[in-house]
Amino acid sequence: MSQINATIKKDLLGLTRTFRFILIIGIGLFTAIVNPLTLKYMGELLKLLQVPESMLDSFPKPDLAMGLTNVYSELTDLGLLVILLAIMSFIGGEQKKKLLTMPITKGLTLNSYVISKFILFPLLGFLFGFVFSLIGYTISINMFEGSIPLINVIGSSALVGLELMFVVSLAVMIGILTSRPGIGVTIIYVSRLTLVTLLTAIGYNRFNPFALSIYGSMFNFAELSEVIISVCITIVSIILLFVITLIRTNKRTLKY
C-alpha cells in the first residue's frame, strides 16, 4: 500500500510541478468558459464576418441545453486530447525513458505500479470531465435561456466524467503494456473519433463507453435503464482494462 501511495504522490508532484497541470486546468477553463461565450455571441461574430442575414436566421437560437452540449463535446474532444498528451509521460513514458529500473530493482512491485496508475489517471479524467462540465453549467445558466434540473446536470456531468475515465483507462493500459504512449494516444484519439462518428452516422451509439456524453446531452434521462446499462458496461470495461494490464505485466511484458 505504501508503494501505491508513494507512486501516486510522485506522479502528483510530476503533474503539478510541470506545465502539465496548468495545461489541463487551462484547457478545462477555456472549454467551460469560452465555449458558451462563443455560442452566445455566434450571431454577432457571424455578422462581423458579413454572413448573409438569411443564413443567420437558419441558425437556431442557442439555449442552455445547446450551451452545455457544446461544452460536453469540447471536453470529450479537445479536453481529452490535452489530458492524454499531458499524462503520456507517466503512462509508458517512464518505462521508455528507463526511469523505473532503479525503483524496480529496489523492490517496487509491478502490481503496485499498475494499481497506482489505474487509481490516479482515470480519476483525473473523471474529475476533469465532471468539474469542468459543472463549471460550464454555471457559466451557461447565466448566459442562456432555459432550465435543466440540477440533478440532471450533475448526472450528465458524471457521464462526461465517466467517458473520459474510460478513455484514460484505455490509454493507461496501452501506454503501460507497450511503453509507447505517443502511439497509444494517437490510436485512441483517432479510433475513438472515427468509431463515434461512424456509429452516430448509422444511428447506433447505444451502450458505447466512448459516447456516454451523448446520453449526458439528452439531460432528461428518458431512457434511464439504457443509461444505467451503459454506465455498468463502462465500469466493467474499466475493470477489465485494469485486470488485463495486471495479468500482462505479471507475465513480464512490462518493459522498464
Place this chain on the structure above:
Amino acid sequence: MIKIENLHKSYQSLKVLDGININAEQGDVYGFIGSNGSGKTTTMNIITKLIPYNEGKITINDNKPYKLGYLPETPNIFPYLTGFEYLSYIAKCCNYQGDINQRNEEVLRLVRLFKASKRKVGGYSRGMIQRLGIAAAIYDNPDILILDEPTSALDPEGRLEVIKIINSLKEGGRTIIFSSHILDDVERVATKIGILSNGKIVVEDTINNILKKSKEMISYGLIVEDIDENKLDNLRKHGLIVTLEEQNLEIEPTTKMSSNDILKLVLNENINIIKFEEKRYDLERIYMEVTKNEPNKRND
C-alpha cells in the same frame, strides 16, 4: 555469493553470452571488464532479474534472501523530484523500516549531495545524478551492489569522487560487481577481475594474482638505427618475438631473460640503439592481449 554457471543469452539470432561463468565471493569487489557491446550490461541485467536468460544457472547468496542495489549505466531519475524526494520514494520501494529522513540525510552526506538535496534532479549535473543513483542503490544497505559503468560518463574529478565512494562501500563485507572499460578505475577498486570477450569470460582471477603474473610479462621497446630483416631474423633465432615499425623495435622474450641479455643480443647485431625501455604489462596490456581476437577489434 554470486555464482554464475554456463550462462547463455541471445537476442534473436545475436548471441551475447556464450556460456559465461562468474564466481564472486562475499566481500569481493569484482571488476567486470569488456569492450562496449561485449555483454557486461546484459549480464548485470540478468543478475538483477531485469531480463531473462536462455540457459545456465545463477546462485545468489546460496539461494537465501538478500538485498540488492543496482546502478544502471545511465541512472535516469524523475527530473521533477528533488534528490531528497527521490530517496524517500526509493525508501518506500524497498520498504525501508527505519527513519526515512535520517537515512536520506546519511546517504546524501555519504555521496556529498546533502546541500543539493532540495533541488530538482532536472537541474543536476551528470556526476550528481550518478552520485544520487549510488545513494539510491545503497539506500537499504544491500548485500550485493551492482554498478554498471559508474565512471564512464564522468569527467576526471567526477570519476575520482565516484571511485572514492565505491572504495568506502567496500567495508561491511558486501559484494560489489563493478563493470567498466576504464581499466585504470578497475585497477584502483577491484579485488577480483573477470574479462569478458566474445561472450565468454576469458580471464577470472584476483587482481593480486593478475598483477603478479603481469610482472613476469615484460617486453622491451627500442628506438633503433641500422637495422634490416637479416638482423631481425637473427634476433628471432634467440627465441625473441620481434616487431619493427619504422624505427620502433618491440622485443618480447619467450623465455626468462634479463634486460642486459636483450641489450647484448641487440648490440651483437650492430644495431644502433637510440632509446631502450622496459615495458611491464599492466591491466590494460593484459586486457588487450586476451581480447585481441574479438571480432569488433579487428578491422574487417
